[in-house]
Amino acid sequence: MSTLTELTNHQFRLAARPKGMPQHTDWEYRAEPVGEPGEGQFLVEVSHLSLDPAMRGWMNEGKSYIRPVRIGEVMRAGAIGKVIASRHQDFAVGEHVSGMFGVQEYALSDGRGVQRVDTGSAPPESYLGALGMTGMTAYFGLFDIGRPEPGQTVVVSGAAGAVGSVVGQLAKLKDCRVIGIAGGAEKCRLLVDELGFDAAIDYKSDDVKQELRTHAPDGVDVYFDNVGGDILDTVLSRLxxxxxxxxxxxxxxxxxxxxxxxxxxxxSLLVNRASMTGMVVFDYADRYGEAAAELAGWLAEGRLHAREHVVEGGIDAFPETLLDLFSGANVGKLVLKIRD
Amino acid sequence: MSTLTELTNHQFRLAARPKGMPQHTDWEYRAEPVGEPGEGQFLVEVSHLSLDPAMRGWMNEGKSYIRPVRIGEVMRAGAIGKVIASRHQDFAVGEHVSGMFGVQEYALSDGRGVQRVDTGSAPPESYLGALGMTGMTAYFGLFDIGRPEPGQTVVVSGAAGAVGSVVGQLAKLKDCRVIGIAGGAEKCRLLVDELGFDAAIDYKSDDVKQELRTHAPDGVDVYFDNVGGDILDTVLSRLxxxxxxxxxxxxxxxxxxxxxxxxxxxxSLLVNRASMTGMVVFDYADRYGEAAAELAGWLAEGRLHAREHVVEGGIDAFPETLLDLFSGANVGKLVLKIRD
Structure with a gap:
C-alpha cells in the first residue's frame, strides 16, 4: 500500500442540474489528495459503485425523500470498498464495507450507515444487488406493500432491472403467477428461461394490454411499478x-x-377498490437484517439468482455507464467496478 | 288509496348512453300501469329519489364496480317510499322503506337490499343522506381508508356536497384539523360557520395550492377526494x-x-410513502348497521348536521335536477321529492 499522502482521489462532483438526460457538462471530474482519517473516522478504498435510477432524482432540486445532491458536492452513490486506514473502533483495516461512499475512489467515513460485508460468501457486487439496497427494496416493496398471496398474479415492470428481477423471483418463491414487463426479446427470454417468470411482455414490440389479457386473464393482484408512464397506465386498466x-x-x-x-x-383504483402506495427502502432500515438473512438463504439454496451487470471501467466511465440505466442496456443490477 | 290497477307509474328509462353531460334525449319518459305484487313481493310508492354523482357512471357502458344500466331499463336510483301492497312476509303495508327502487313512482320489490326506515325519528330524506348510502360512504371511506388520527390534517373536496359535508364533520368529531374545498364563497362560509370546518378553500376564486400552504403548513395527512382532476393533482403536491x-x-x-x-x-405518493385507495360503499354492507347507529347517535346529539337539498319537483323534474349535481347547485345531499 502506498502511504495515504501519495494517493489521488478521483471523483465526480455535480456541476449542474441536468435538464433531461444527464450530460457530461453536468459533472466536474476532479483529482484531490486523499484525506487522513481523523479520530473516529476511517478511509475506504472504493472498488464497486452502485448505479441506480434513483440517482437521477437526487440530481434534481426540490423536496424529495432525501435531500438533493448540492452543486459542487461529490455525487451520492452506494458503494463497496475496503478499509485502508482507520481511527474508528468498529472498523479495522482490511475489512470490506458497504455504504454511501459517493462517486469517488476514496471516501472518509465516520461509520454512519456503513455495513461490514462478507466477500467470502458472496461477491462484492452482490452487496449492491440482491444483498444490498436492491434486494431490500424488492423484499419490502413486494412483501410489505404488495402483500401477494399464493396463486395471485404479480406483474413487475423494469423486470430485467436490478429491483424488478429480484421482485419477480421473490413472487415465485411465494407461489404467485409472475409476469415481467421488459424491453426487448432477449431480456424477456432471460426472465422466463433463467429467472423462472411465468411470462414476459416485451413492451417494445408487444401490445402490453393484449398480453396482459392473455397472461393475466383474471386481472393483476399486485403490480410492482418501476417505470411509470404508459406502462403504469396500461396495467392500471387490468387490475x-x-x-x-x-x-x-x-x-x-x-x-x-x-x-x-x-x-x-x-x-381503476376506485372501481377495483385497489390501492397505490409509494415505498422508500430507507424506511425499513431497522429490518434490513431480517431481509438480508432471508435473501442470503435463498441465494445460497440457489432459489434466488442474483443478476449483476458489472462494467469494468474505472471511475472515468461513470457518466456514460449511468446512462446505460436509461437506455435499458443493463440486465440486473448495474455496477461500475473501479478497481479489483 | 286507489286500487292498484287505477295507478299509473311514471318512470325514466335510459334511452341512450350520454356523451358528456346527460341530455333529455338520453331519457325515455314512460307511463305504465302499476304491477300487482306476486308472491314474495311488495309494491312501494316512492316518495324521495336520491340523486348521486355515481349515477352518471352507471349510464356508461363498460366494466365498473356495478353493471351499467341497460338501454331501455328504468334508471337505477336509491329511493325512499311506503309499502302500499304486500305479499312479502317481512314487509307490511304502511311501512317506510329504503332501497334501489329506481327513477319511477312505484316499484315492485322482493325485499333484497331493502331496509325499513323510521320516519318518526328522522325525516325520509335523511335516510338517503347522512343515515343512508351518503353517510355510509363518508363513514367507511374516512374511518376505514383515511384512518385520521387526532390532530392530523384532513382535506376533503366536494366539501359542500352530500358525502363531503359529512366527511368533514366526522373528521372534526375525531379532533382533526379539517379543510374543505368547495366552489363558491357561500358554500365555503357554510362549511366554516355552520358545519365547523377549520377552513374552506373556494376553488373557483382561490389559489388552492397557496391556500393549502397556509391552512395545512405541515401537509395533508388524509385527503378525501370526490372530484379528481386538477384539485386532486394539487392536493397530491401537498401530502x-x-x-x-x-x-x-x-x-x-x-x-x-x-x-x-x-x-x-x-x-408524491412515492416521495411521501403515501397511498391512494379506492372505496365503494357496497363493500361495507355487513357493517352498515354499526355506522348507521353511530351516525344516528351523532345526529341526535346535534354533533352532526345532516344537510339535504330537497327539490320538490315531481318525477318530471328528474333530468334537470340530476344536472344540478354537476353544476354545483346543491349543498349537501340532493334529493328529489316526488310526493308528500
Missing part, C-alpha cells in the same frame, strides 16, 4: 379487485423535460 | 409523509368527453 400497486420508481419519467404524465386510468 | 388519499369519486371527470386527466403529481 383485479383489491389490487395493490407498489410505486417504487418511474424510470420512464426521470429524464422528462415535459410535465410528468399522470396515470389517466387511476380511477 | 404529508404517510398520507392516505381516499378515492371516493371524480365528479370533475364524469362528463368529460376528453380522456380523463391523470394526476401528474402521483409520484
Amino acid at each position: 383485479a379487485l383489491g389490487a395493490r400497486v407498489v410505486l417504487c420508481g418511474a424510470i420512464s419519467q426521470y429524464n422528462n423535460t415535459d410535465e410528468v404524465k399522470g396515470p389517466a386510468n387511476y380511477l | 404529508a409523509l404517510g398520507a392516505r388519499v381516499v378515492l371516493c369519486g371524480a365528479i370533475s371527470q364524469y362528463n368529460n368527453t376528453d380522456e380523463v386527466k391523470g394526476p401528474a403529481n402521483y409520484l
Whole structure:
C-alpha cells in the first residue's frame, strides 16, 4: 500500500442540474489528495459503485425523500470498498464495507450507515444487488406493500432491472403467477428461461394490454411499478379487485423535460377498490437484517439468482455507464467496478 | 288509496348512453300501469329519489364496480317510499322503506337490499343522506381508508356536497384539523360557520395550492377526494409523509368527453410513502348497521348536521335536477321529492 499522502482521489462532483438526460457538462471530474482519517473516522478504498435510477432524482432540486445532491458536492452513490486506514473502533483495516461512499475512489467515513460485508460468501457486487439496497427494496416493496398471496398474479415492470428481477423471483418463491414487463426479446427470454417468470411482455414490440389479457386473464393482484408512464397506465386498466400497486420508481419519467404524465386510468383504483402506495427502502432500515438473512438463504439454496451487470471501467466511465440505466442496456443490477 | 290497477307509474328509462353531460334525449319518459305484487313481493310508492354523482357512471357502458344500466331499463336510483301492497312476509303495508327502487313512482320489490326506515325519528330524506348510502360512504371511506388520527390534517373536496359535508364533520368529531374545498364563497362560509370546518378553500376564486400552504403548513395527512382532476393533482403536491388519499369519486371527470386527466403529481405518493385507495360503499354492507347507529347517535346529539337539498319537483323534474349535481347547485345531499 502506498502511504495515504501519495494517493489521488478521483471523483465526480455535480456541476449542474441536468435538464433531461444527464450530460457530461453536468459533472466536474476532479483529482484531490486523499484525506487522513481523523479520530473516529476511517478511509475506504472504493472498488464497486452502485448505479441506480434513483440517482437521477437526487440530481434534481426540490423536496424529495432525501435531500438533493448540492452543486459542487461529490455525487451520492452506494458503494463497496475496503478499509485502508482507520481511527474508528468498529472498523479495522482490511475489512470490506458497504455504504454511501459517493462517486469517488476514496471516501472518509465516520461509520454512519456503513455495513461490514462478507466477500467470502458472496461477491462484492452482490452487496449492491440482491444483498444490498436492491434486494431490500424488492423484499419490502413486494412483501410489505404488495402483500401477494399464493396463486395471485404479480406483474413487475423494469423486470430485467436490478429491483424488478429480484421482485419477480421473490413472487415465485411465494407461489404467485409472475409476469415481467421488459424491453426487448432477449431480456424477456432471460426472465422466463433463467429467472423462472411465468411470462414476459416485451413492451417494445408487444401490445402490453393484449398480453396482459392473455397472461393475466383474471386481472393483476399486485403490480410492482418501476417505470411509470404508459406502462403504469396500461396495467392500471387490468387490475383485479383489491389490487395493490407498489410505486417504487418511474424510470420512464426521470429524464422528462415535459410535465410528468399522470396515470389517466387511476380511477381503476376506485372501481377495483385497489390501492397505490409509494415505498422508500430507507424506511425499513431497522429490518434490513431480517431481509438480508432471508435473501442470503435463498441465494445460497440457489432459489434466488442474483443478476449483476458489472462494467469494468474505472471511475472515468461513470457518466456514460449511468446512462446505460436509461437506455435499458443493463440486465440486473448495474455496477461500475473501479478497481479489483 | 286507489286500487292498484287505477295507478299509473311514471318512470325514466335510459334511452341512450350520454356523451358528456346527460341530455333529455338520453331519457325515455314512460307511463305504465302499476304491477300487482306476486308472491314474495311488495309494491312501494316512492316518495324521495336520491340523486348521486355515481349515477352518471352507471349510464356508461363498460366494466365498473356495478353493471351499467341497460338501454331501455328504468334508471337505477336509491329511493325512499311506503309499502302500499304486500305479499312479502317481512314487509307490511304502511311501512317506510329504503332501497334501489329506481327513477319511477312505484316499484315492485322482493325485499333484497331493502331496509325499513323510521320516519318518526328522522325525516325520509335523511335516510338517503347522512343515515343512508351518503353517510355510509363518508363513514367507511374516512374511518376505514383515511384512518385520521387526532390532530392530523384532513382535506376533503366536494366539501359542500352530500358525502363531503359529512366527511368533514366526522373528521372534526375525531379532533382533526379539517379543510374543505368547495366552489363558491357561500358554500365555503357554510362549511366554516355552520358545519365547523377549520377552513374552506373556494376553488373557483382561490389559489388552492397557496391556500393549502397556509391552512395545512405541515401537509395533508388524509385527503378525501370526490372530484379528481386538477384539485386532486394539487392536493397530491401537498401530502404529508404517510398520507392516505381516499378515492371516493371524480365528479370533475364524469362528463368529460376528453380522456380523463391523470394526476401528474402521483409520484408524491412515492416521495411521501403515501397511498391512494379506492372505496365503494357496497363493500361495507355487513357493517352498515354499526355506522348507521353511530351516525344516528351523532345526529341526535346535534354533533352532526345532516344537510339535504330537497327539490320538490315531481318525477318530471328528474333530468334537470340530476344536472344540478354537476353544476354545483346543491349543498349537501340532493334529493328529489316526488310526493308528500
